[in-house]
Amino acid sequence: MARSSTADRAALETRRVERVYSVLARVYDTGFDWALGPGRRRAVERLPAGPGDRVLEVGVGTGLSLPHYPEGSRVTGIDISEPMLDQARERADLLGLDLVDLRLMDARSLAFPEASFDHVVAPYVISVVPEPEKVLAEIRRVCKPGGTVVVVNHFHGDSHLRRAFERLFSPATQWIGFRLDLPVEVVTATPGLTVLDDERVNLLGLWRLLVMRREG
Numbered sequence: 001m002a003r004s005s006t007a008d009r010a011a012l013e014t015r016r017v018e019r020v021y022s023v024l025a026r027v028y029d030t031g032f033d034w035a036l037g038p039g040r041r042r043a044v045e046r047l048p049a050g051p052g053d054r055v056l057e058v059g060v061g062t063g064l065s066l067p068h069y070p071e072g073s074r075v076t077g078i079d080i081s082e083p084m085l086d087q088a089r090e091r092a093d094l095l096g097l098d099l100v101d102l103r104l105m106d107a108r109s110l111a112f113p114e115a116s117f118d119h120v121v122a123p124y125v126i127s128v129v130p131e132p133e134k135v136l137a138e139i140r141r142v143c144k145p146g147g148t149v150v151v152v153n154h155f156h157g158d159s160h161l162r163r164a165f166e167r168l169f170s171p172a173t174q175w176i177g178f179r180l181d182l183p184v185e186v187v188t189a190t191p192g193l194t195v196l197d198d199e200r201v202n203l204l205g206l207w208r209l210l211v212m213r214r215e216g
Contacts, residue, residue, distance in 0.1 A: 063088030
């Protein structure tokens with residue numbers, strides 16, 4: 001019964017996230033990219049991707065990352081919001097990005113075989129999804145052993161004052177698509193992923209970029 005209740009809550013939360021980002025789709029680029037764009041571009045820079053490499057972007061949104069991938073890399077982007085994907089498709093068409101594949105998909109259950117991708121990047125998605133541990137397990141599963149996983153996200157602060165502030169305001173920020181109080185250990189404790197680097201990005205360094213290797 002408890003397991004069913006947890007699954008029901010996760011399903012409701014997933015639908016809420018989908019609705020939120022469907023509404024935000026038309027204003028996302030102008031409303032958020034000024035603050036989040038540097039970290040998104042830096043995440044792509046940290047991928048050791050080359051021609052022919054298969055890259056998965058989890059939470060591709062409106063496709064703001066797409067112009068920055070190395071030429072010749074084969075990028076698959078997934079998102080839970082169809083309006084966001086519509087804009088990503090328009091962007092890919094305008095840029096003539098023939099090697100981009102964009103799909104509607106729940107990040108908790110990726111429809112790809114194990115070890116399908118050379119690298120995976122997840123910008124600003126871990127604090128959005130209702131079950132981040134499931135998403136990270138799926139990211140590890142579909143990444144090839146030895147591949148690189150890059151996560152960009154806001155995690156709760158180190159000081160007691162900042163943590164108290166984030167706990168206080170996290171219920172409000174969840175209604176616009178993310179939570180403030182996520183612990184970094186949700187990512188760093190993922191079995192099979194080893195942290196190689198931890199970099200501060202974006203405004204005032206309030207976001208962190210984690211570079212990880214998928215172990216065999």
